[in-house]
Amino acid sequence: MDSIKKTDNFVFQTYLRQGKAFVRGEGTSLWDEDGKEYIDFLAGIAVCSLGHCHPRITEAINRQASTLVHVSNLFYTMPQADLASKLCEKSFADRVFFANSGAEANEAAIKLSRRYFQKRGDKNRFKIITMEQSFHGRTMATLTATGQDKIKEGFYPLLEGFSYVPFNDIDALKNEIDETICAVMLEPVQGEGGIIPADPDYLKAVRDLCNDKGILLIFDEIQCGMGRCGTLFAHEIYNVIPDIMTLAKALGNGLPIGAMLATQDAATGFDFGSHATTFGGTPLATAAALEVVNIISEETFLDQVRQKGQYFKDKLEKLKEKHSRVVDVRGEGLLLGLEVDKDAGFFVGQLMKKGFIINGIQDKVLRFAPPLIIEEKEIDRLISVLDSLL
Numbered sequence: 306m307d308s309i310k311k312t313d314n315f316v317f318q319t320y321l322r323q324g325k326a327f328v329r330g331e332g333t334s335l336w337d338e339d340g341k342e343y344i345d346f347l348a349g350i351a352v353c354s355l356g357h358c359h360p361r362i363t364e365a366i367n368r369q370a371s372t373l374v375h376v377s378n379l380f381y382t383m384p385q386a387d388l389a390s391k392l393c394e395k396s397f398a399d400r401v402f403f404a405n406s407g408a409e410a411n412e413a414a415i416k417l418s419r420r421y422f423q424k425r426g427d428k429n430r431f432k433i434i435t436m437e438q439s440f441h442g443r444t445m446a447t448l449t450a451t452g453q454d455k456i457k458e459g460f461y462p463l464l465e466g467f468s469y470v471p472f473n474d475i476d477a478l479k480n481e482i483d484e485t486i487c488a489v490m491l492e493p494v495q496g497e498g499g500i501i502p503a504d505p506d507y508l509k510a511v512r513d514l515c516n517d518k519g520i521l522l523i524f525d526e527i528q529c530g531m532g533r534c535g536t537l538f539a540h541e542i543y544n545v546i547p548d549i550m551t552l553a554k555a556l557g558n559g560l561p562i563g564a565m566l567a568t569q570d571a572a573t574g575f576d577f578g579s580h581a582t583t584f585g586g587t588p589l590a591t592a593a594a595l596e597v598v599n600i601i602s603e604e605t606f607l608d609q610v611r612q613k614g615q616y617f618k619d620k621l622e623k624l625k626e627k628h629s630r631v632v633d634v635r636g637e638g639l640l641l642g643l644e645v646d647k648d649a650g651f652f653v654g655q656l657m658k659k660g661f662i663i664n665g666i667q668d669k670v671l672r673f674a675p676p677l678i679i680e681e682k683e684i685d686r687l688i689s690v691l692d693s694l695l
């Protein structure tokens with residue numbers, strides 16, 4: 306039985322997979338079972354941002370795998386300590402909680418926000434406002450936080466204490482706030498919702514509003530963070546700092562790891578025993594993530610992400626001028642979306658046949674989230690195929 310048949314027979318049928326099995330990856334390329342090469346413009350959904358099997362990450366994994374893989378959080382390990390201090394040094398944060406996925410990092414952020422107020426005796430302040438079209442994960446709390454009905458179908462009753470407002474609408478947010486709200490949670494650039502960046506004035510106004518009302522501000526940077534938008538964290542583009550930030554995806558370049566970062570003040574919401582996980586922050590995952598942060602933080606790395614992001618976006622804008630089927634071009638850095646009039650799936654399938662991997666979101670948006678090491682000539686090749694398909 307080949308891998309496709311075996312998977313379809315034995316794995317839960319929860320994923321609508323494209324009929325391809327991959328066997329190898331290197332840099333921006335993937336190879337399927339027949340030896341055919343593809344240029345990867347999706348990077349495992351914004352995960353393998355340094356490319357597949359980056360030699361330095363492979364080295365870090367190999368070294369750590371042959372030294373110490375797991376001991377649990379009952380003990381200390383150096384890779385976890387190094388990664389936490391590095392993330393704090395590079396961000397607004399003072400403390401990090403390690404998890405294994407994006408949803409778990411967001412669960413931690415939701416729990417921290419509630420407990421921050423409950424610990425102070427403010428038991429009625431437990432509600433969180435999130436954005437329409439947002440995506441925060443698939444656990445019960447994070448799917449409740451997610452502002453898309455289709456994710457919730459069949460899972461009612463949902464968790465109590467969430468409400469949703471339109472993104473980029475400050476008046477709607479103002480109207481929703483009262484003394485029961487503990488946090489506002491948003492993605493600075495919405496990913497699954499269709500690659501929708503926050504308006505700079507909006508994000509600043511959200512920060513001011515949260516300050517005024519004493520509410521915690523959570524940024525979910527699971528998709529848009531870790532260099533994807535041309536700065537280490539997407540909120541740096543906006544010059545707006547949250548109280549809590551969540552990371553996952555590209556943090557491990559493929560090894561599962563999530564993180565919740567918080568200011569010293571917000572972090573006081575958790576005490577000994579108030580939150581925990583067996584695997585969070587294993588030496589293996591944190592050793593890989595530490596190397597990821599080191600590489601992304603190198604002198605010119607983010608300059609080239611911004612430069613190539615602009616190059617790519619300009620090319621997409623040209624397609625928009627030329628083809629009436631293109632409705633919009635959106636995004637920051639190398640997280641870009643091309644909205645077409647209909648049937649994103651057609652383009653995904655055709656591009657796959659021609660050796661390019663992308664995906665479609667919200668039926669009409671082509672998402673481009675290539676490894677941040679993508680080259681201009683690879684972007685040119687994709688644009689030329691897309692041009693002829695349009």
Ligand SMILES: Cc1ncc(COP(=O)(O)O)c(C=O)c1O
Pocket residue numbers: 406407408409411440441442443492496497525526527528529553554
């Ligand atoms: C913005 C955002 N938050 C949370 C998640 C959930 O992450 P995970 O799938 O690792 O649980 C995702 C995944 O796509 C995401 O894009």
